[in-house]
Amino acid sequence: MGDEKPKFLIKGGKRLDGRKPEDVRPIQIKMGVVPNADGSAEVIFGKTRVIATVYGPRELHPRHQVINERARVRVRYDMMTFSVEDRKRPGPGRRETEISKVLAEALTRVVITEKYPTRAIDVFVTVVQADASTRVAGLNAASLALADAGIPMRDLVVSLSFGKSYDEKGQGHMVVDLEKEEDNWGMGDIAYAVAPALGEVLLLQMDGDVTLEEFKKGKTMADKAALEIYEMQKRALKARYEEGSK
Amino acid sequence: MSENVENRQLVVPGKILAKGMEFLPGDGAYRDQDEIRASVLGLVNFKGRAIKVIPLNGKYLPKRDDPVIGIITEVGYNSWNLDINATYTARMLVGDASDRYIDTNRHKLASVFGVGDAVICQIKKVDENMAVFVTARGPGLRKVHDGKLVYVNAAKIPRIIGKGASMVKMIKEYTETRMFVGQNGIVWIQGGNEELAEKAVLKIEAEAHLVGLTDKMEQFLSKESGKTINRDEPKPEPEAVAEGTEEKKEEGE
Incomplete structure (x- = not known):
């Protein structure tokens, strides 16, 4: 924190960490990291690490939140105090409340909530280490944890960030999967989530300035990267049960 | 069998199981216009025109007559x-x-x-x-009134029962216990070698996704109990995880 603005974030087609604009960071997915939960997953995007756990469907308290015809998907997004350089004050603030809300809305779109009227499906998204793009990593983890818990879903959720970085001349370039420097100093960042098999957009948030052309270019890059992440998710889910069967 | 998936294939939510109106979605599947897609992580099961996906995890959802x-x-x-x-x-x-x-x-x-x-x-x-x-x-x-209750994942119950209740029968023979397997993932064990029966149930739960489990359990039970039971007619190994309905009615007693 408090570092000076870097002279460039991208130079000669290479980003600060050596990636090409369309590359995502090394991704790792671990399933079932919290055995006590009904479903859990850990998603690692470079230095960003997020754990999601799912409990339910279970009885919904407080009762006034009950929806008679379907289940309510509740998400609590939280960052660990040690997940960032300066100690993060524990508890949900303005930012956490907002992220919890948008994640819940994105997940409600894919979970077949009509199957469990009046119940609650609780998702806890915990950021263990933050290096930008935590909400999208959290959404990936949440979707995997839901599938792990055996909750009926129309599709998985694949999520990633993209944004506008600048080179040494101050020229903007679209890049995929922002890391911390690019998020802090970049010219725009977008959180994006899709249901890949259905082709629906579930989350789209932007901070900064991006022209329509740039957005379209970034989205094309993100869609391509999303397919890679989707394949990884499928592999991770299957690997849980595959050894020995068939 | 459709052209998109095979029987017993492991699928993830969103996977297309069949196209067109030839098939009907069963449990664990849903229709999205003219496609049938999986809604849970599990194994595909064809039964006549119905396609269902047998979940590998999940809570018990009450169903009539269970x-x-x-x-x-x-x-x-x-x-x-x-x-x-x-x-x-x-x-x-x-x-x-x-x-x-x-x-x-x-x-x-x-x-x-x-x-x-x-x-x-x-x-x-x-x-x-x-x-x-x-x-x-x-x-x-x-x-x-007495005995032991063992809690297992409800998705694994069909495997604990086995095809035509073969698995429960086997456990009961080797351990000389009385058992009742609830569809909701609670197993009641009473009398005889309760500890071994419990161990066997938990072992099946942990290895429910593996093929050839009946033979493996037979070996395990005969080794642990020090007993051999002669089977006159060789039994065919039940391959499917669960056909559901026919063994569902099976009560352990």
Whole structure:
């Protein structure tokens, strides 16, 4: 924190960490990291690490939140105090409340909530280490944890960030999967989530300035990267049960 | 079999199982215009025109006629509330508790079933709001007095029962126990070598996704119990995880 603005974030087609604009960071997915939960997953995007756990469907308290015809998907997004350089004050603030809300809305779109009227499906998204793009990593983890818990879903959720970085001349370039420097100093960042098999957009948030052309270019890059992440998710889910069967 | 997936294939939510109107979506699948897609992580199962996906994890969802084991949590004026290890709790009305008439003015309901009692019962009705009613009237349905309750993942129950109840039968033969397997993931074991029976149940739960489990369990049980049981007719190994309906009715007793 408090570092000076870097002279460039991208130079000669290479980003600060050596990636090409369309590359995502090394991704790792671990399933079932919290055995006590009904479903859990850990998603690692470079230095960003997020754990999601799912409990339910279970009885919904407080009762006034009950929806008679379907289940309510509740998400609590939280960052660990040690997940960032300066100690993060524990508890949900303005930012956490907002992220919890948008994640819940994105997940409600894919979970077949009509199957469990009046119940609650609780998702806890915990950021263990933050290096930008935590909400999208959290959404990936949440979707995997839901599938792990055996909750009926129309599709998985694949999520990633993209944004506008600048080179040494101050020229903007679209890049995929922002890391911390690019998020802090970049010219725009977008959180994006899709249901890949259905082709629906579930989350789209932007901070900064991006022209329509740039957005379209970034989205094309993100869609391509999303397919890679989707394949990884499928592999991770299957690997849980595959050894020995068939 | 459709052109998109094979029987017993492991699929993830969103996977296309079949196109067109030739097939019908069963449990674990849904229709999205003219495609049938999986909604849970599990194994594809074709049955006639229906395609279902057998989940590998998940809580028990009450279904009519399922035999279950419930724990009484509350005694009311004319009904009991039961925890059936599911997403929803269940209710049992006085009339469904016993074949005999219970006069609520003269008898306390707690003297029939008290809080904490385990009752072998059957799902009588599940309404559209998922209010679940169970009954203890019927052959083999009763309160259990001793023995052990083992909790397992409800998705693994068909495997514990086995094809035509072959697996429970085997465990009972080797351990000389009495068993009842509730569809809700609660297994009651009583008498004989309870510890070994419990171990066997938990072993099946842990290895439910593997092929050739019956033979493996036979070896395990005969080694642990030091017993050999001669099987005159060689039994074909049941390959499918669960065909569902036909073994569902199977009660362990």
